[in-house]
Amino acid sequence: MNPQRNCGPRWNRLNLIVLLAVGCLVLEHGLHLTPTGHKVILFVIVGVVYGLMGLWAKANAAALEDLDSEKHREQSRDPAVYGTREYPTCTQARFREVMSFYRHEAPPK
Numbered sequence: 001m002n003p004q005r006n007c008g009p010r011w012n013r014l015n016l017i018v019l020l021a022v023g024c025l026v027l028e029h030g031l032h033l034t035p036t037g038h039k040v041i042l043f044v045i046v047g048v049v050y051g052l053m054g055l056w057a058k059a060n061a062a063a064l065e066d067l068d069s070e071k072h073r074e075q076s077r078d079p080a081v082y083g084t085r086e087y088p089t090c091t092q093a094r095f096r097e098v099m100s101f102y103r104h105e106a107p108p109k
Contacts, residue, residue, distance in 0.1 A: 017056060021045065
């Protein structure tokens with residue numbers, strides 16, 4: 001068992017990834033390269049940032065899932081709220097989504 005599972009997502013690491021991306025973009029702006037060189041550097045920065053964000057999401061998947069399940073548990077504890085229009089059950093939400101598709105409407109959020 002992972003002892004850090006209940007700690008929640010590591011938001012500070014995601015913030016660090018964003019700061020790293022901004023820092024790299026600022027440094028890239030100051031370089032004197034050809035336009036092709038700038039494009040290559042930007043592609044590398046974007047690839048690295050997306051890769052790091054993917055790794056962060058994978059590492060924090062359990063904690064993010066716990067956040068969703070905790071919200072669901074809170075809603076299902078209160079029968080006066082659960083199943084209403086604001087907090088539909090999974091079946092009600094899926095039914096609304098499918099019906100909006102057939103009515104050519106934007107799906108409800």
